[in-house]
């Protein structure tokens with residue numbers, strides 16, 4: 001028997017080499033087996049992998065290996081989300097070329113990922129910055145253009161003055177650029193858009209069918225798309241000389257039931273009516289300027305104090321003769337939503353209430369909660385938003401809210417002044433970026449011909465290599481020659497489009513490209529039909545809205561341009577939690593790395609000092625690993641010290657995968673100890689029960705028990721892996737390990753050697769999903785010459801899963817008093833006798849006579865007094 005430690009840092013590269021030689025993770029596009037596509041969100045090549053990656057990829061890897069063992073052809077690819085601003089920032093800050101920087105980073109990270117021992121089909125690797133990839137993105141762009149799903153428009157854009165680029169609304173956070181943090185300005189600009197709104201209804205409706213997505217993600221998508229059903233109502237504008245189109249003011253409301261509580265109308269600062277009045281009104285011009293400074297992000301508008309400007313114009317109430325409501329220009333009305341105009345009902349809307357209080361407008365409640373009285377019910381600082389009966393509202397009085405909505409809708413449409421309408425918050429996707437390191441948009445601007453698509457046989461439009469980053473702005477635009485081309489249509493001198501695509505475009509279809517990564521078309525239909533949808537997608541919840549919504553849109557666009565045959569790219573979605581770690585600060589308040597800190601004591605006694613000088617250290621909060629707080633642990637260090645298997649095991653063992661996992665030194669050490677323990681155990685069993693150890697006709701009781709425990713453990717692990725309950729699966733592996741260890745003392749009993757071997761093989765197969773290097777090491781030690789990845793999941797004997805004992809509830813007069821665990825085949829007479837002897841039953845009988853005992857076999861015994 002060997003007593004050597006398993007030397008993971010030495011053995012892991014050995015197994016990685018063996019796997020590469022056997023090319024055992026590559027998968028063909030054709031085959032008879034069912035397919036399974038597991039994908040983790042591909043990384044941005046920042047330079048190094050972090051623990052979040054380790055967790056994400058370890059999960060996907062376990063799923064891939066498990067499915068493989070279960071008889072599926074598994075597609076598990078990896079690529080690089082390689083365009084984007086950090087590469088350009090590196091160019092600006094350090095003078096390196098974005099291309100060199102990116103490909104160097106990819107090389108470094110590929111090496112790191114390989115050291116994790118992931119079962120990835122590396123032959124399908126792709127990088128979005130590769131012309132091989134982006135030329136196809138350009139083809140897809142042309143397809144979308146031909147279908148009017150890509151179009152150009154002039155519109156307000158969010159301009160980031162520091163990064164000198166247009167940002168999508170989603171990239172503006174609290175009025176600031178998501179990367180630069182600069183205050184965003186509004187500018188008019190021509191830009192390219194994808195018509196995501198064309199699919200708005202389907203994108204919400206289909207969420208219902210994504211039953212393997214987390215509810216919270218579906219809810220976030222639903223809110224983002226923001227569908228509301230309401231009424232567009234037209235008011236007559238009076239009291240001023242206006243051009244005809246402005247004499248009718250159309251508002252959008254989801255609460256037509258509150259029309260009798262209306263006390264004002266308001267239009268957006270960008271509304272034609274506001275602009276018209278402002279032509280001759282300096283005070284209004286000043287107000288409009290002030291509104292512009294607030295920014296256009298919804299958050300900024302929501303937070304700003306509600307302000308308005310009274311235009312002096314009035315709107316006639318549609319149902320109250322002679323009532324004229326003032327029309328304001330108000331800073332909280334968005335131009336891009338509904339009609340850019342509202343009627344305000346202060347009693348039932350917070351913003352309207354704030355506004356009414358500020359300008360002393362009437363606040364009349366028209367919806368009463370149950371039991372409230374119309375005469376005495378008043379509104380103070382909070383509007384009433386709940387359900388109820390309509391009051392103070394003439395012909396609506398007494399109706400409930402929904403009924404009143406219908407009545408108003410009918411009345412207004414009978415007047416020719418109302419129309420039911422469905423509105424979406426979702427806007428089209430602005431994809432133009434004034435950046436170098438992105439996919440060039442393949443069109444040419446010609447003075448005579450207008451927008452001319454680059455002919456497909458002239459693709460790719462390659463990025464030029466010789467660019468400079470010494471001044472802000474778009475390097476493509478100031479390149480001396482790149483944009484000068486002949487018009488593909490009339491051959492006159494023309495200008496190449498210098499915008500590149502938002503990098504989110506690249507990540508909206510990479511999962512489809514993985515199906516046929518070297519194809520000469522963007523997506524080979526046959527391969528896509530075989531592999532899509534992705535069966536299990538795994539990634540961070542930070543992508544819950546944008547990336548997933550864009551991918552869902554793009555899949556529909558790919559369908560409508562004939563590239564794929566489905567709508568939804570990801571049948572199953574799992575969002576994993578973060579990796580968090582304690583933070584440490586020196587006396588001077590500097591953040592310290594975990595490796596520079598020594599901890600002693602436990603619980604409330606825990607103390608920390610610096611490793612170098614034993615200086616006091618404050619232990620801070622446990623937070624997401626981040627460079628700024630220096631609470632990061634480098635995967636390379638862990639792999640070098642303990643091996644990748646330990647890191648993978650620890651990552652998946654401690655917490656449910658959807659929750660945060662706290663990285664601790666003691667946790668990793670514990671995982672490292674288990675690696676050694678499992679190795680010793682397998683080593684010992686390999687001695688006791690070498691290959692060819694046979695079962696015996698009559699297993700000793702202990703051997704039979706172990707045999708049973710093994711099958712139960714396999715069955716449970718199978719279910720747990722299938723549902724991504726990795727931590728529960730790990731607990732099961734620990735349990736079986738303990739059972740096996742205990743059984744070693746009975747090694748001489750009949751059949752025990754055989755049962756031990758069976759258990760050992762099961763342990764190796766289960767643990768090998770998480771710790772593939774150790775798995776193969778153990779598999780070899782058990783005498784196999786095959787690789788574990790080629791092994792199918794053991795067949796579980798269903799007869800062994802049935803318990804011999806059952807637990808039966810015991811009632812007295814229908815009330816539960818106790819339970820008994822008995823042999824499954826105990827007879828009714830025996831059960832009755834046992835039940836009557838139970839202490840709680842005797843007590844509950846209170847000395848009464850037993851009238852009868854009802855036995856429901858295997859479930860309940862009821863003693864009737």
Ligand code: ANZ
Nearest residue numbers: 228252253254255258333334337338340343345348349
């Ligand atoms: C009258 C009213 C009475 C409203 C009431 C609410 C409560 P969602 O659900 O987001 O669609 N609204 C309409 N267009 C707007 C715009 N461009 N900018 C700001 N607010 C706008 O909300 C629809 C409601 O938001 C509409 O219903 C309208 O106010 C307001 F007791 O109309 B409501």
Ligand code: ZN
Nearest residue numbers: 446449487490
């Ligand atoms: Zn032309």
